[in-house]
Amino acid sequence: MPERDTLVSVEHLKQYFPVSHGRILKAVDDVTFSIARGETFGLVGESGCGKSTTGRAILGIHRPTWGRVCYDGKDISRFTRAEKMQFHKKAQMIFQDPYACLDPRMTISSIIREGMDVHFSYSRQEANDKINQLLAQVGLTEDYASRFPHELSGGQRQRIGIARALAVEPEFIVCDEPIAALDVSIQAQVINLLLKVQQERKHGYLFISHDLSMVRHISQHVGVMYLGSMVEMAPSEEIYAHPLHPYTKALFSAIPTPDPDANWASTRIKLSGEVPSPINTPPGCKFCQRCPYATAACHESAPELRDMGTGHEVACHII
Amino acid sequence: MERLLEVKGLHVSFHTYAGDIKAVRGITFGVEKGETLALVGESGCGKSVTAKALMRLFDRTSGEILPGSEITFDGTDVMKLTKKELHAFRGAQIGMIFQDPMTSLDPTMTIGRQVGECLVIHQGLSMKEAQRQAIELLRMVDIPHPEERVKSYPHQLSGGMRQRVVIATALACNPKLIIADEPTTALDVTIQAQVLDLLRDLKQRLGTAIILVTHDLGIVADFSDRIQVMYAGQIVERGTTHEIFKECMHPYTWALLRSIPRDSQKGTTLYSLNGTPPDLLLPITGCPFASRCEYCMPICRQQLPPETDLSQTHRICCWLQHPKAPKVARPAELGGGMNA
Amino acid sequence: MNTFDLNLSDDLFTIEGCNADEGEKLLRPHTTFLKDAWRRLRNNKIAIAAMCLLILIALYTLFGTMICGYDPTKMSKEMNQAPSLKHWFGTDKLGRDLFARVSIGGRVSMLIGVVGALITTLFGSIYGSVSAFIGGKVDAIMMRFVEIISSIPYLIVVIMLSLMMNDSGVKSILLALCIVGWCQTARLVRGQVLQLVNSDYVTAARTLGVSNWKIILRHMIPNTMSVIIVNLTFRIPNYIFSEAFLSYVGLGISSPDTSWGSLASAGKENMFFHPYQLFFPALMIALTMLSFTLFGDGLRDALDPKLRR
Numbered sequence: 001m002p003e004r005d006t007l008v009s010v011e012h013l014k015q016y017f018p019v020s021h022g023r024i025l026k027a028v029d030d031v032t033f034s035i036a037r038g039e040t041f042g043l044v045g046e047s048g049c050g051k052s053t054t055g056r057a058i059l060g061i062h063r064p065t066w067g068r069v070c071y072d073g074k075d076i077s078r079f080t081r082a083e084k085m086q087f088h089k090k091a092q093m094i095f096q097d098p099y100a101c102l103d104p105r106m107t108i109s110s111i112i113r114e115g116m117d118v119h120f121s122y123s124r125q126e127a128n129d130k131i132n133q134l135l136a137q138v139g140l141t142e143d144y145a146s147r148f149p150h151e152l153s154g155g156q157r158q159r160i161g162i163a164r165a166l167a168v169e170p171e172f173i174v175c176d177e178p179i180a181a182l183d184v185s186i187q188a189q190v191i192n193l194l195l196k197v198q199q200e201r202k203h204g205y206l207f208i209s210h211d212l213s214m215v216r217h218i219s220q221h222v223g224v225m226y227l228g229s230m231v232e233m234a235p236s237e238e239i240y241a242h243p244l245h246p247y248t249k250a251l252f253s254a255i256p257t258p259d260p261d262a263n264w265a266s267t268r269i270k271l272s273g274e275v276p277s278p279i280n281t282p283p284g285c286k287f288c289q290r291c292p293y294a295t296a297a298c299h300e301s302a303p304e305l306r307d308m309g310t311g312h313e314v315a316c317h318i319i
Numbered sequence: 320m321e322r323l324l325e326v327k328g329l330h331v332s333f334h335t336y337a338g339d340i341k342a343v344r345g346i347t348f349g350v351e352k353g354e355t356l357a358l359v360g361e362s363g364c365g366k367s368v369t370a371k372a373l374m375r376l377f378d379r380t381s382g383e384i385l386p387g388s389e390i391t392f393d394g395t396d397v398m399k400l401t402k403k404e405l406h407a408f409r410g411a412q413i414g415m416i417f418q419d420p421m422t423s424l425d426p427t428m429t430i431g432r433q434v435g436e437c438l439v440i441h442q443g444l445s446m447k448e449a450q451r452q453a454i455e456l457l458r459m460v461d462i463p464h465p466e467e468r469v470k471s472y473p474h475q476l477s478g479g480m481r482q483r484v485v486i487a488t489a490l491a492c493n494p495k496l497i498i499a500d501e502p503t504t505a506l507d508v509t510i511q512a513q514v515l516d517l518l519r520d521l522k523q524r525l526g527t528a529i530i531l532v533t534h535d536l537g538i539v540a541d542f543s544d545r546i547q548v549m550y551a552g553q554i555v556e557r558g559t560t561h562e563i564f565k566e567c568m569h570p571y572t573w574a575l576l577r578s579i580p581r582d583s584q585k586g587t588t589l590y591s592l593n594g595t596p597p598d599l600l601l602p603i604t605g606c607p608f609a610s611r612c613e614y615c616m617p618i619c620r621q622q623l624p625p626e627t628d629l630s631q632t633h634r635i636c637c638w639l640q641h642p643k644a645p646k647v648a649r650p651a652e653l654g655g656g657m658n659a
Numbered sequence: 660m661n662t663f664d665l666n667l668s669d670d671l672f673t674i675e676g677c678n679a680d681e682g683e684k685l686l687r688p689h690t691t692f693l694k695d696a697w698r699r700l701r702n703n704k705i706a707i708a709a710m711c712l713l714i715l716i717a718l719y720t721l722f723g724t725m726i727c728g729y730d731p732t733k734m735s736k737e738m739n740q741a742p743s744l745k746h747w748f749g750t751d752k753l754g755r756d757l758f759a760r761v762s763i764g765g766r767v768s769m770l771i772g773v774v775g776a777l778i779t780t781l782f783g784s785i786y787g788s789v790s791a792f793i794g795g796k797v798d799a800i801m802m803r804f805v806e807i808i809s810s811i812p813y814l815i816v817v818i819m820l821s822l823m824m825n826d827s828g829v830k831s832i833l834l835a836l837c838i839v840g841w842c843q844t845a846r847l848v849r850g851q852v853l854q855l856v857n858s859d860y861v862t863a864a865r866t867l868g869v870s871n872w873k874i875i876l877r878h879m880i881p882n883t884m885s886v887i888i889v890n891l892t893f894r895i896p897n898y899i900f901s902e903a904f905l906s907y908v909g910l911g912i913s914s915p916d917t918s919w920g921s922l923a924s925a926g927k928e929n930m931f932f933h934p935y936q937l938f939f940p941a942l943m944i945a946l947t948m949l950s951f952t953l954f955g956d957g958l959r960d961a962l963d964p965k966l967r968r
Contacts, residue, residue: 046510047507061865102860103860114867114869119867147689148692183362185578185592188578189592192591196588255537257537258536258540258579259540260560262541271512274480275507336698609677614674615676616671617675618671642663645673647674
């Protein structure tokens with residue numbers, strides 16, 4: 001496996017939230033992975049599996065209950081004030097909901113300007129030029145600068161969200177379900193834009209999504225999460241060609257194929273039941289209640305990620 | 320085959336301060352008994368509005384079905400029904416499944432009552448009898464332990480289970496048609512697959528006609544018999560599932576199919592449409608897709624193309640079909656080249 | 660069956676494609692938030708009528724004495740006169756012109772209403788937003804304190820204050836109303852700010868490294884402003900009524916100062932013989948409260964972002 005120039009590493013991250021009656025919601029439970037510079041790491045899983053929480057923990061929005069997140073080799077919770085400001089410039093986020101992520105009372109230009117004002121000292125003219133340049137980069141005209149978010153469509157707003165993140169010239173972006181709320185034809189616009197700016201500026205992406213085909217398209221590495229744990233992690237070609245974990249297999253085969261001759265319904269692996277609650281999870285493998293191959297060992301101890309060669313890691317007792 | 324539903328020249332407008340939003344602009348279609356029809360399109364194309372219009376689910380203040388629209392269901396003129404008749408008609412003749420199961424279930428009523436309610440109202444069953452039937456219905460939609468489940472409340476169920484309850488409610492009075500408006504959009508992929516399996520199974524067992532409204536071409540591929548692609552309140556292309564996926568001729572259908580990522584083009588630029596769909600507040604002259612179409616011709620901006628037949632079932636609204644128009648081959652990744 | 664018109668000219672059928680930005684053209688006219696809100700308010704006829712009425716009442720309280728030309732404190736021999744062309748609202752038992760007195764009394768009532776609402780809204784908003792913004796234990800303690808304050812009946816506070824301050828005038832009433840009144844606003848604003856703190860755009864501002872101070876200035880204040888303003892318009896009639904009530908039961912403004920409440924109180928003594936002495940102050944209280952409430956309703960609808968589009 002070639003040496004990767006690690007940009008972000010997540011080590012044994014646990015993110016617990018207290019809920020009522022002293023119970024604990026284990027949103028993220030011991031997750032370890034790393035993202036290389038200029039690489040896209042796709043994080044997939046169903047709702048409630050902790051993928052968004054992981055993304056937010058990396059940006060320091062949540063303080064981890066346990067474990068640490070390192071950026072460029074340094075623990076982000078031990079940053080000095082100056083380092084923290086640098087981190088705010090280097091690491092950015094793109095949100096899922098294009099309606100909630102822009103302040104309805106601000107014009108597009110002041111939204112894009114917000115980060116520039118913090119990290120650069122541009123003159124008025126420079127700032128305006130930069131804004132127009134960013135708007136052009138995301139495929140919008142200068143006319144948009146004076147508009148308000150409610151005058152834009154979902155896809156256009158999402159592109160403004162991207163322009164806001166790009167304005168501070170980051171090197172790492174957490175994309176939290178950036179296309180989930182968009183139409184198919186608009187999804188492609190946003191994905192193309194993300195790929196284009198990555199080629200230009202060599203960003204590292206953490207691409208969080210439940211859309212497996214888009215994740216495959218954009219990422220070099222893919223991690224599959226289930227109920228707070230990473231169940232499988234591999235280079236994306238490898239994981240899509242040879243998924244090992246029973247959950248990954250079921251997840252991949254549940255993607256509907258847009259081909260009437262594929263006979264998708266009869267070939268896919270069917271999973272019974274639904275994702276259990278992440279509150280007070282029992283010991284053992286988290287997937288064992290739905291797993292068709294579960295053995296007694298699966299109910300007793302939780303499997304750890306093991307490398308199956310060529311960087312393909314999987315957490316399962318039976319493999 | 321027998322016609323179950325006939326819609327002619329359906330126009331729906333929403334009145335807002337800024338003017339009328341013409342959400343559905345004169346569409347005509349029919350549904351045969353026992354067939355599955357998919358309405359596919361992006362948000363705002365009028366697919367959900369069409370589905371709601373079939374049951375006249377608008378109040379005067381928000382949306383209005385414009386006069387001249389005709390909806391005939393199994394011999395009944397839906398547009399002429401009185402309020403009371405309409406009430407009896409909904410639920411008994413047509414079942415509806417909505418996108419968000421949480422909002423279509425009453426949080427203060429037990430599952431059993433919600434499923435049975437329709438039986439009490441439309442078939443005059445006693446509460447006890449309705450409960451007994453509700454258990455049967457819940458068993459039919461594969462809810463484990465239905466005898467206990469009838470006593471629980473919606474919030475005690477997971478999303479997938481709730482959607483099953485909604486399906487059971489829709490099926491309660493043995494409707495001839497079920498309208499499923501984005502039934503799996505709020506669900507996770509593995510749950511979505513379960514719900515689709517259930518619907519497919521029920522369709523075969525009960526022979527109910529289904530209108531499936533969705534934005535996801537993936538789920539209609541092996542589910543529906545016919546597909547209608549909608550854009551800006553109009554049906555731009557319609558045909559059997561095979562015709563739409565394999566022999567489609569409308570540039571918008573091409574675009575929809577091409578923007579689904581395929582294994583072969585990883586990391587490369589995805590095919591994408593420019594721009595956004597037209598503003599339905601403004602009048603549209605010509606073809607609504609013209610401003611985003613890479614094959615746009617001067618005529619496209621001037622006149623709305625008439626609908627023409629490509630086969631018995633395959634019809635399309637596009638100027639490219641005009642004999643004087645240049646022949647455009649279907650894009651290669653959609654198996655094009657031979658049809659030009 | 661539809662067929663094509665074959666007479667169309669050939670040059671209409673050359674593929675020219677579309678421009679990349681053609682589909683992105685901004686077609687709807689540009690509106691700002693305030694313009695949009697004003698347009699919605701203007702369409703609401705009831706709210707506009709209420710607003711006009713409020714302006715009239717304000718003008719009356721400010722210039723009423725000039726219009727009728729009587730001194731509100733000057734007594735005359737024309738006592739207990741019914742409304743006439745000479746005395747539009749009649750006179751009281753000391754022969755003072757009621758039109759002038761209701762106008763002067765209105766100044767006090769409006770002053771207490773507007774100033775009281777302003778002070779409590781300002782203080783309550785700051786308290787509520789600080790509580791929500793800091794969060795955690797501080798929030799818990801601050802909110803318990805609010806609960807304690809709001810559990811004290813305000814009549815007790817008023818009686819104690821008027822005894823302690825040894826005057827029953829505008830100041831003590833204002834103080835008493837303010838001590839209790841800010842709690843409701845604090846709760847309301849706290850709820851709003853809590854929502855905003857967790858919103859995506861505030862999270863975005865934080866990941867951009869924007870300072871807390873700027874987040875408050877840029878995001879929190881503009882986005883809570885409409886709620887606060889609407890709350891303010893609902894508070895004003897509340898205070899006007901509270902003052903009227905206190906004065907009516909004799910705990911408020913007393914002679915020689917006057918307010919609508921104390922005018923009504925004086926009028927009730929002669930209610931059977933000279934009902935107009937009670938009617939006019941009571942009418943003014945009712946009209947003012949009604950129009951503030953209706954105007955507030957319209958304002959809320961106009962400023963609600965959910966109703967936009």
